[in-house]
Amino acid sequence: MDFENSLAFAKAQDKKDELGLYRSQFLFPKKNNKEFIYLCGNSLGLQPKVASEVIKSQLDSWADFAVEGWFEGDAPWMFYHKELKRLMAPIVGALPTEVCPMNTLTINLHLLLVSFYQPKGTKFKIIMEGGAFPSDQYAIESQVKFHGFDPNNAIIEVFPREGEETLRTEDIVAKIEANGDEIALVLFGGINYYTGQWYDMETITKAGHKVGAIVGWDLAHAAGNVPVQLHDWGVDFACWCSYKYQNAGPGGIGAIFVHEKHFENNNLNRFAGWWGYQEKKRFKMEKGFIPDDGADGWQVSCTQVIPMALYHASLQIFESAGFLKKLRLKSINLTGYLEFIINQINIILEVEQFKIITPRESESRGAQLSIIANKNGKQIFDDLVLNHILGDWREPNVIRLSPIPLYNSFEDIYLTGLALLDISKKALNKN
Numbered sequence: 215m216d217f218e219n220s221l222a223f224a225k226a227q228d229k230k231d232e233l234g235l236y237r238s239q240f241l242f243p244k245k246n247n248k249e250f251i252y253l254c255g256n257s258l259g260l261q262p263k264v265a266s267e268v269i270k271s272q273l274d275s276w277a278d279f280a281v282e283g284w285f286e287g288d289a290p291w292m293f294y295h296k297e298l299k300r301l302m303a304p305i306v307g308a309l310p311t312e313v314c315p316m317n318t319l320t321i322n323l324h325l326l327l328v329s330f331y332q333p334k335g336t337k338f339k340i341i342m343e344g345g346a347f348p349s350d351q352y353a354i355e356s357q358v359k360f361h362g363f364d365p366n367n368a369i370i371e372v373f374p375r376e377g378e379e380t381l382r383t384e385d386i387v388a389k390i391e392a393n394g395d396e397i398a399l400v401l402f403g404g405i406n407y408y409t410g411q412w413y414d415m416e417t418i419t420k421a422g423h424k425v426g427a428i429v430g431w432d433l434a435h436a437a438g439n440v441p442v443q444l445h446d447w448g449v450d451f452a453c454w455c456s457y458k459y460q461n462a463g464p465g466g467i468g469a470i471f472v473h474e475k476h477f478e479n480n481n482l483n484r485f486a487g488w489w490g491y492q493e494k495k496r497f498k499m500e501k502g503f504i505p506d507d508g509a510d511g512w513q514v515s516c517t518q519v520i521p522m523a524l525y526h527a528s529l530q531i532f533e534s535a536g537f538l539k540k541l542r543l544k545s546i547n548l549t550g551y552l553e554f555i556i557n558q559i560n561i562i563l564e565v566e567q568f569k570i571i572t573p574r575e576s577e578s579r580g581a582q583l584s585i586i587a588n589k590n591g592k593q594i595f596d597d598l599v600l601n602h603i604l605g606d607w608r609e610p611n612v613i614r615l616s617p618i619p620l621y622n623s624f625e626d627i628y629l630t631g632l633a634l635l636d637i638s639k640k641a642l643n644k645n
């Protein structure tokens with residue numbers, strides 16, 4: 215798409231946008247009665263307007279049926295997760311049997327590591343991206359300690375080359391190959407939270423399997439953002455949250471993927487609970503854990519109905535908008551427009567006022583651009599907020615802006631550029 219830095223161009227794009235009507239299905243934050251331009255859906259997606267209705271309807275079921283709600287009503291709680299499995303599967307390129315909503319993200323990561331981090335002899339190391347999201351770092355560190363290893367020895371981190379901000383696939387693959395005999399598990403974030411880099415998941419998964427390692431992905435920043443094909447790529451396991459790109463609310467329900475090739479493996483450790491027990495016999499309350507079929511066998515506690523109802527509502531929006539094709543196409547154009555607008559600012563100001571560290575190619579990024587200001591990044595970010603534009607700030611020096619195809623417009627991007635230019639001019643004059 216050829217872009218132009220003008221309001222007329224942005225408005226014309228919005229007029230043509232068949233997904234534009236979804237914007238009205240979301241609630242935007244306000245201050246002094248003025249709505250924000252919201253570019254922070256990578257951190258917390260906006261509330262769909264149906265959310266309160268959906269919660270109200272579950273409260274009604276609880277009121278009307280009480281304990282019988284598990285088996286009665288339009289959508290009995292006992293089987294409530296099944297419809298979510300159907301809706302979630304296409305979001306991550308999985309079979310419905312391979313996915314299940316449960317718990318929250320880091321908890322699920324731990325549960326999956328219990329099953330899939332199986333160090334044996336000298337093959338005990340985990341390879342991951344340097345600068346992974348802290349929760350993942352802590353989870354892995356504590357897991358290797360739990361197995362009696364020293365994190366300094368058992369965790370291999372891959373860092374960008376000197377002077378570069380993102381990882382080269384060839385360097386990741388080379389590191390996996392060089393340490394192949396020692397690697398038990400390859401675990402990366404699908405998209406790095408800081409740089410916005412979408413790793414070449416298929417190639418990395420293949421490289422891990424070639425050295426006999428298990429390969430897992432944390433898709434916190436990828437699920438609902440970019441099209442991933444977990445099943446076809448042969449990924450062993452994955453987990454994600456629903457509150458970032460999937461708009462299911464703060465602390466929303468998490469989800470897991472386990473490839474069907476592992477379904478018949480009885481040697482996997484699990485931290486079990488009654489809700490992961492064979493559904494048909496769950497209420498026989500018998501001794502001796504027998505896992506339910508597929509990903510459902512990793513459930514521990516009973517269904518969190520209200521968070522699941524929110525995720526369900528949000529997944530229905532994705533289904534209706536057409537996730538894989540239409541949303542992604544708009545996302546590529548919106549993010550491309552933001553990149554174009556930021557580069558225009560540099561051209562107008564005749565300095566590299568903003569450097570984008572996120573990769574330029576659309577196959578290496580999703581909706582997020584990570585931007586480093588030449589100077590006074592935090593001040594520029596704060597000024598953006600004063601201008602009613604909400605992205606987020608990540609220490610030490612990145613402004614993250616994420617145009618979300620479900621509810622952002624080209625006009626949002628144009629106006630953000632206008633504000634950034636204005637703020638930058640003032641900042642430069644001051645210096």
Ligand SMILES: *Cc1c(COP(=O)(O)O)cnc(C)c1O
Nearest residue numbers: 319320347349403407432434455
């Ligand atoms: C957001 C995020 C988390 C958050 O985990 P919770 O358990 O939901 O708090 C974990 N890992 C990654 C990579 C994230 O981006």
